[in-house]
Amino acid sequence: MNKNLKIIGKSTPKLDGKERVTGSAVYGHDIDLPNMLHGMILRTKYPCANIISIDTSAAKALEGVACVITAADVDVNMIGYKRDHPILKSNTVNCNRDEIAAVAATSKEIARKALSLIKVEYEVKQGVYDPFEALLEASPTLNERGKGLEQFGNKNMAESFHYEHGDLEAQKARSKVIVTKRYETSRVTHCCLGTSNITASYSKLDGSLTLWASTQVPFLYQRDIAHALKMDASKIRVLQPIIGGGFGSKLDMHPFEPICALLSIQTGKPVQILYDREEEFLASPTRQPMVIDLTTGADAEGRFTFREVKIVLDNGAYTSWGATTPFVMMQTYSSLYQVPACWFQADAVYTNNPFAGSFRGYGNPQATFSIETNIDLMAKELGIGKDEIRLINANYKGEITGQGLHFKTCGAQPALEKVIAESAYKEKINRGDTGRYRRGIGLASMLHVGGGAKIYRSDGCGTRLKLDHYGYLTIITGSNEIGQGSETILAMIAVEELGIPMDKIKVINTDTDVKPWDVGVHASRTSFVAGNSMLGAVKLIKEKLSKEAMKLLSIDAADFDYKDGSMFSSEKEIKIDKVVREMHFGSNELCQVEYFYEPPSSFQDKRFMGDVSGNYAFASQAIEVEVDTVTGNVKVMDVWVSQDVGRVLNPVGLQGQMEGGIATGIGFALTEEMIYAEGKLINPSFHGYKLLTSMDMPTVHFFPIETYDEAGPYGSKGAGEAPLIPTAAAIANAVADAIGVEFFSLPISAEKVLKALATVKENQLV
Amino acid sequence: MDFDVISPKTREALLEAMDACQDKKYRFGAGYTDLINDLNANPQEDLTVINLAQLQDDVFSNITEDDSGLHIGALVTAAQVLENEYVQTHFPVLWEAANSVASMQIRQTATLAGNICQASPSGDMSCALVALNAVCDIINTRDEMRIEPLANFFRGVKKTSLAKYEILRSIFIPKNIQYNIKSGYVKIGTRVSMEIAILSVAYHLQVDEKNIIAAAGIAIGAVAPTIKYTQTACEFLIGRSLYEIKDVVLENFSSQVLNYATPISDVRASAWYRTTVLENVTKIIFD
Structure with missing residues (x-):
């Protein structure tokens, strides 16, 4: 090497x-084909309703309209990971992005006008927006195609994962400290600068369909489109223009894509659908909001004993790849640090909220936030340093975890040591500032696959x-x-x-x-x-x-x-x-x-045991924040990140991945949140949704750890998702260090901080 | 988006264009940073835009200084306000407010009058100008002029006193009466840049050689339907020493300011947050 x-x-x-x-660069938005029509989608007015009637006659009569389609006009299959999602909705609508009709017209203006002429009569129903309410016997069945009752014993359960290893009760008995907390994470979205787009061109001559699509998974996409449209997959050619941001959002195929193809099939002309920013917020995927009940223990020396976790994921109205995020999360609960026993249960529950999708980190940022916050609480109770407890339990080279992950190389401990030293963690922790601005520092680590993940027949x-x-x-x-x-x-x-x-x-x-x-x-x-x-x-x-x-x-x-x-x-x-x-x-x-x-990884067995990846990435972050007690704003000052990347291939590219990931992690921690009122998104713009800008970025001090893993090219490991995974956890721990109040729900908004400070003040006065 | 455009090059042509539009729907366009968004969100048919970007008129376009104070033309951009040395030296509150508008790119084209005439309760430069006791210079289609204090010009969210036959031509800021000033703009928001104030406080205090407050202007933004000039809080400060504003006096001052706030809860912050932070901010002005 x-x-x-x-x-x-x-x-x-x-x-x-x-x-x-x-x-x-030619993005999907720049494509302009001869005789191309512009497609637009009519979405539901209400997140939960029966559709009484749809009248498209006035829209069809409008000059310049080439076609209008509803569910009644097309012969298609259900889509989605669980095939529980109709492309166009006919009898009921179940969330606020539901597609009812689509038009293709000679201009965007005409298409927009045509949408306004479609009359839909609704019978509005009371929706269920809380997954815990959805689990109650009294709740209605939220997705008629769901198989929850047969498979998982509850009609509104879309997916369920269980994993365990070790002797939980024995480990509990030998624990000196046991900490139980409920964590809640918010719904955030990718905010790709290039909005969702597709151009479809169907040839009536030979039945071939060409799609200019910004998918991340072209061959799975080809198969999904073929299944949706009942076509031969090889008749579909997928071309990928330059993509204006993916971050996981383009793992699923979404209804607008087969809809665009259907418009082209019906008209025999190329059709393009472009989202504007509002539609992007409304109808593109999100991260799963989760409620995580976590109990963890450690013995008197600070060695971890067990983790017991129950997670409820808000699946939304339909099931996407996002429902499988527990597959990644269970690795974090079972194997981030040495864990003798683990009991893991995660249930994705149908609601009338929009369905979530996949998002960089794939459940891991949520899992890591809960674990790393609990670690700080255990250290505090045991009177052990928050850095020390992590070092005691760090993963090591040669370790085969309870789940069967085999760490042939492992930079966990060196990464921790590096950020502790570079950030001067020991000198900064417990500073106890009392003025207007209060500094704090937090630590968090992460574990993620670094050599692919065997989830499909071939990786x-x-x-x-x-x-x-x-x-x-x-x-x-x-x-x-x-x-x-x-x-x-x-x-x-x-x-x-x-x-x-x-x-x-x-x-x-x-x-x-x-x-x-x-x-x-x-x-x-x-x-x-x-x-x-x-x-x-x-x-x-x-x-x-x-x-x-x-x-x-x-x-x-x-x-x-x-x-x-x-x-x-x-x-x-x-x-x-x-x-x-x-x-x-x-x-x-x-x-x-x-x-x-084909990577040397193996499928996990039915109990989710197995060495799922070619190698594994480890990282730690130390983050220093400054809390403004006047406004409650948290400013991230410096991020020290050390990551086991196996070997650095392209330093400038890797630095970019670090900075981009950390930016997303900071937003997840502090400012980003999709806000819903009764299932309706009320902040579908960058005005109301606080994506941070370059002006908000702290200095990122990056220290790669090179472990030269023989499975990777030149010894390298996957690095793309890792930089955002521990960020929210480290920030939460830093804020707690700064003001002495822990936060168990994200984002840690200025308002939450100010409320917490007010409560502390009140308690002190009492 | 489809509209007619008239681009007058002189004041006479502008007034003619306005006169010709009296029976039509029309809007002024200058920097277009708000207008285009507005028209995208609320498409209007048969709209005429009177484009001011090509207007050649010194009063509309320049910043001039005379014995009484500073005149800033309606079409002066936020970036031009930032470059102006008189503003930098004498009106830091306005400089800080202009510097907090959106982003550097937007500040190159966003105009002062655009910021004012949007009549947003969170207008940054508007808030600073209210604290500075600025006065509007308004002309009508017959080229008659009227003046009105900016604080009165705002009549509600997106509402001003401008009649359809009128246009805001320039803003006048009276000269400072003292050499020593304590002047600044506090904008509360989530992002450093590209932010609209959750609340804002503009303060411009003038003190004599003995540090006695001789003049005070304090305005608050985004906590009421319009930007508020906190008259009684300002009067409360006059005649007091700068060093005296602490403890009970500070509490008293703070509650005088808060009397003008009637905040609402919206997607960006609750009324509780706005009130609490406003109170906190009033207490740090004198730090």
């Missing part, structure tokens, strides 16, 4: 950087390499780029291994008709899985080049070095383009290879 590397480990600008900053990725006779390399990869920088990593690997200059490398990754299988961008997997796939393909193309070069140089055996577009063996040198020319025009052989990589 210590070989001298040429480009790996050196900051390299992103391949799409120039297009992005000069405005020449693999295919790569094709094509070297042309001018010495240019085309990388055709199954993986895709959604801003995370993985295509740049693939190009860097080519530079490193084949010595081909960066400006002679092309990455093709946007067309399902061309690229090989890959499961998609999720679980921090792309650089790991696609990188390993790339390395496999590089090995094959080197064999090809080497064979031809030996022939040309008349040598029997050689181990070539690749540099500056040439191959070197002892004294001899030959240019790669010459080798390829001889191969093409002499040996009549193409210089192309393909390779498929």
Whole structure:
């Protein structure tokens, strides 16, 4: 692992950087096809109602309207992870984003006007917006297609996960301290700067459908669209324009996408649907709001004994991938730090709220917030340092956790030690400021998959390499780029291994008709899985080049070095383009290879036991905040983050992931919240939804830990989700240190802080 | 969004355009930072926009200083206010308020009169100007002028005293009567930038050589349907030493300010939060 590397480990600008900053990048919103129509969706006026009638006649009669569709006009399947979601709603509407009708018209103005002409008669019903209320016997069945009664014993349960290991009662008995708290996390959303968009073009000539879609998982998406529309998957070609932000929001296929396809199928013309910002807030996915009842214990020395947790997730009206976040959360409860016993139950419950989706971190930020806050409380009760208790229990190399996760490398302890030292944690903790501004510092760690996650039949990725006779390399990869920088990593690997200059490398990754299988961008997997796939393909193309070069140089055996577009063996040198020319025009052989990589991870068994990832990422953050006691505002001053990334591949890209993740984590901790009144979103704008800006960002001090895990390309691990996972927890602990009040619900808004301060003051007066 | 545009280049042409629009729906556009959002949210048919961006008129466009004070044209941008040395030296409250408007990009185009005529209870520059006892210079289609104190100009949320045949031409801020000032703008919000005040306090105190308060202007924003000039709180301060404003006197001053606040609860903050923070802020002005 210590070989001298040429480009790996050196900051390299992103391949799409120039297009992005000069405005020449083509996003989905920029696509304009001949005769293209504009689609728009009529959503429900009420979050919970029966639909008595829908009258589209006036809309259809409007000049410029090409078609209007409702559920009655289409023959489609249910969508969603549990197939419990109609694309267009007919008898009932169950949440405030429900789609009732869609129009395609020659202009956006006409489409908007047409929507206003559709008459829907509703019978308004009382909705259920609290998952605990939904679990009561007396509550109505909230999703008629739900199978909760048969599967989980409650009609409104959409999904349920149970996991346990160790002897819970024995561990409780030997605990010196036991802390029980209820944690609540809010509904937040991704706020992609590029709003949701799709362009669909159906050919009546051959029944093929081309979609310009900003999905993260093109092959699963192709399958989902095919299922929804009852089509052959291979008739559907998915093209990915440059994506203006993913962060998990584009893991599920959403109703607007098959709706757009249906409009194109009906009209035979291309149709485009673009969300405006309000619609984006209203109808794009969110993180799961959760109520987490957590009990944890530790013995007299501060060693953790057990975790017992019951989680209720607000599933919303339909079931998305978001309902499977407990799959990730259980790893955190079972295996973040050494945990002898764990009992985990998580239930996703139907309500009349909008359905949540997947979001960077996938349940882990919520789980980590609860665990890391409880750790501080236990340390306080035991009189042990909050840093010390974490070090005592830190994960270690070689550990096989109660759940069966095998940490072949582990940077947990070094990461903790690094942030404790760099932040001067010991000097800063318990400062006890009393003035207007009060400083506090908090610690939190995290564990996340670093080598993909085996949840689909294949967690693999295919790569094709094509070297042309001018010495240019085309990388055709199954993986895709959604801003995370993985295509740049693939190009860097080519530079490193084949010595081909960066400006002679092309990455093709946007067309399902061309690229090989890959499961998609999720679980921090792309650089790991696609990188390993790339390395496999590089090995094959080197064999090809080497064979031809030996022939040309008349040598029997050689181990070539690749540099500056040439191959070197002892004294001899030959240019790669010459080798390829001889191969093409002499040996009549193409210089192309393909390779498929499947990570060494395994499926978990029915009890969720197993080594689910190729490797695991660890990180710690120390965060210093300043609380303004006049306003209740919490300002994040500095973030020290240390993360086991295996090996740094592209430092500037990694720093970007850190800063972006931390920005999202700070928003989750302090300011972001979708506010609903009886199922209706009342802050669908950046005015009311407080996404922070660059002006609010603290300094991020990043210290990578390199553990050189042999499973990853050059020893690397997945890094994308980790930076936001411990942020809210560390901030909550820092605020508690600053003002002496703990917070168990997010966001820690100025108002909550001020109320807490007022309560403290009152108690002191008494 | 579809509307007719008239772009007068002179004051005469402007007044003619206004005259011609008396029977129509029309809006003024200058910086367009609020108008476009407004028209997107509330599409209107048969609308005419009188575009002021090409108007060449010194009174509308310039900042001028004379013996009595400072005149700031309606079309002066927030960025121009920030660059002005007289504002920097004599009216820090206005400078701080202008500096807190939205973002640097928006401040390049957002105009002073736009901020005022939106009549938002959370208008930043408006709040500072009320504290400075600013006066509106208004003209009508017959080129007649009337003046009105800014505090009276606001009549409710998005309501001003402007008649359909009138336009705000410039704002006058009377000169300071003392050399020593204590002047600033406190804006409470969640974000550092791109924020609309949850509440705001503008204060402009002038003290003599003995630190006696000779003049006081205090205005509060976003805690009532209009920006409020806290008349009795201001009067309460006159004649007192700056160092005397503590303990009971400070409590008294604070409750005088709070008398003008009738906050509501909305998506951004509760009435309790607004009241509590307003009280807290009044107490730190004198720190």
